[in-house]
Amino acid sequence: MSEKIGVMTRLKFLLAEKLFHSSVLRRSKLRHQWVMRLFRESADAGHLKALSIYGHLLYFRGISPLDKGQGAKYLLDAAKQGDIKAQYQMGCIYEDGYGHLPKSNEHAVRWFVRSAEQGHPLACRRMVKACINGELGLAVNPDQCHYWEQKALYSLEHVNGSNLSLNL
Numbered sequence: 001m002s003e004k005i006g007v008m009t010r011l012k013f014l015l016a017e018k019l020f021h022s023s024v025l026r027r028s029k030l031r032h033q034w035v036m037r038l039f040r041e042s043a044d045a046g047h048l049k050a051l052s053i054y055g056h057l058l059y060f061r062g063i064s065p066l067d068k069g070q071g072a073k074y075l076l077d078a079a080k081q082g083d084i085k086a087q088y089q090m091g092c093i094y095e096d097g098y099g100h101l102p103k104s105n106e107h108a109v110r111w112f113v114r115s116a117e118q119g120h121p122l123a124c125r126r127m128v129k130a131c132i133n134g135e136l137g138l139a140v141n142p143d144q145c146h147y148w149e150q151k152a153l154y155s156l157e158h159v160n161g162s163n164l165s166l167n168l
Contacts, residue, residue: 013042013050051078052086087115088123105137124152
């Protein structure tokens, strides 16, 4: 995270994150609006994780096309700054295309690779599938498939000791 992020921005983000995961007033519209405002303010101040989370919430759970467009913008900003979750999500967005972001296999692969290289398990899995089936404009390539499988297995072993699997 950048040193330019102020203490208040960090506190707003921490509060938003705690409230978001809290069961207190779970179905409250006022709570939802407050949490979203805190995430937005943190994201607008440049908080990387806030950019990623707020972008995800707007794009994947937003109702209007405007929400989705703004979500894609926040995700793109986070992805450009190196957030691996946002990079994976940008790969998904470019794979299908949406609004001002047309479908682009080239852009999708670029974001999936950036995320997978940093160990994002789903990005690794997507690259394995693309190499096995020749998807996303890639040729079938057993060597690349093996590389991404190994990368995926390594990343899965190091994700909190979880019992995730590739399920290809």
